[in-house]
Amino acid sequence: MSEVPEPVHHGFEPNPFGPHHDPISSDPIHADVASPVEQPELVQLLTPEGERVEHPDYSIDLSAEEVQALYRDLALVRRVDVEATALQRQGELGIWASLLGQEAAQIGAGRALLPDDMAFPTYREHGVAWCRGIDPLSIIGLFRGCDSGSWDPIESKFSLYTIVIGAQTLHAVGYAMGMQRDEGQGACLAFFGDGATSQGDVNEAFIFAAVFDAPVVFFCQNNQYAISEPIEKQTRIPLYRRASGFGFPGIRVDGNDVLAVLAVTRRALEAARSGQGPTLIEAYTYRMGAHTTSDDPSRYRLASEMEAWKLKDPIERLKAYLVRSGQADAAFFDAIQAESDELAARVRSGTMEMPDPDPVSMFENTYAEITPYLEEQRDTFLAYQAGFSDQDSHA
């Protein structure tokens, strides 16, 4: 019998980079490398138990209503996520990328955005989309295969989902360079994951942002896994420390603490808007679900790891804080529960009723000015389709 593998630690303690890189500590060449025993600093304003704590550099002062609103965001986006996962299991969606466990990172970041700011998501930022006022059904349409994202990226200030890992970080920097040139008031918030930090595009984005002082904030949700590969396969040092090599500040925040994420992201966006250049935020969190509905995390991580992270659940801790501090009562939570169920029902029925796209629409918008050759193909296609009209081929 083989031994049960030792679970890889991804919690806040001990140091997640602990046992893997310690032989170099006595080597003077490597003296500057992160000490294996050093605890990376992590901004936290709310403990996993829901206790409000202070941080010397980051404070936040929210009314009860504002904290309740954050709770509502967290609860509703999780409910949509659960519903979408169920819809995929029932064959209504081709695939779904769950945000389970990352709600606080996304809501904290999303609520830090001001109207002039522009967000650049990966394919998992359902919480940020929610904060930008995008209907969950627009997100679902993509995963159902109806379109590639039906929201208006300019009007909503939320770019399209980007599936090529890290590519959108460069778009964010370019857009921010545009803001510098047309005297825009906002900043860009570029989302990516721990795996993306290995991509050339992300590193090039860091370089361009740094040398042009672009008003952009890099928001890395370190959810500990790039599909199956743990963070140790991407980095030897805590990700937020990468920023120092590029010449701008990096900070690690408890990604399951919505208050801390909000405070840290607000500060970084303010710095960007006021001409102080980029910041890298590493939101330390955990992907509690699978990478997507096509993934099977039981092949590469232990249930006990998940159990440990459940104790740090972003929604439970805010609920505990609201209850403990007397800022919300049972009626509030009942009302959110009822709203969640209503939203889930709307998402479900909206998905079922979503029409298939018109087949000829694939020819539209390939170009701003369609080419004669493509027009010819479109007309041939239409004529071909018309040959089946009596068979009611796309009812």
Add this chain to the structure above:
Amino acid sequence: MSTSPVTLGKALNMGLRKAMEDDAKVLLMGEDIGKLGGVFRVTDGLQKDFGEDRVIDTPLAESGILGTAVGLAMRGFRPVVEIQFDGFVYPAYDQIVCQVAKLHARSRGRLPMSIVIRIPFGGGIGAVEHHSESPEAYFAHTAGLKVVACSNPVDAYWMIQQAIAHPDPIVFFEPKRRYWEKAELDTEATPEPLFASRLVREGSQVTVLAYGPMVKTALQAASAAEEEGISVEVLDLRTISPLDMGPVLASVRRTGRCVVVHEAPSNLGLGAELSARITEACFYELEAPVLRVGGYDTPYPPSKLEEDYLPDLDRVLEAVDRSLAF
């Protein structure tokens, strides 16, 4: 009014200047394009006149250049990106193919992608590896991109301005070995449309199709053929994607014979597509199969061998003879 001989490189420079004067949203981006004026001096003096915010010396990272150009285009700018040499475009290939080419469709037409990607291409300058390639087929194969190639100073001046003003992303190939060729340029003339092929020499027996640096080679071959009593018609394709098939088919219907010439390797190159389209449209008018004269399917060779690799006057004539012998 103002007619004076200018080089192809200078004509591009003048065209870029005019485009920047006409539209404040036009930005130039690239490596060494500022103070140095580009390794071929195509952007010479533009940073001095338009400033560092509009003529941007970028970090040495092609994917970064294209990726940030995408963001600028989303913001409503019209970035004109210089890729220093053909063989250096590949680090940006992902951004070009997955983002530049697709964002208009992905956004249902909401995101403007007015980006021009200038690439000096082709061989014949005795350069080291990665400096003499002809990668146009990679881009012509990609839906969402348009691809053009200029062959002379007059086209260079107008086509670069038309490409910049066009709403779709365009890969703009510049024949680097012809940068120093001169022609009279009337900046007040009325230009031809961008996506139009042009008959550059009339003939009756064989149609030769070429673009970029091979147009001059094809014309030289046609002159040589004339001395042997063979009448060769030459078309400058100018637009590679979309192809402007009207003039091509009209010519082939007249001559019944066609030779396609390009520096790029023949396998799955533009010649293959042209051959297929001509055959589909002119099957009964053809007197011979469409023949191709291209680079060989090898990596671009060391420069001592490039004269053996590149199509030249004699290889074009040899193909013309083969066509006539059918």
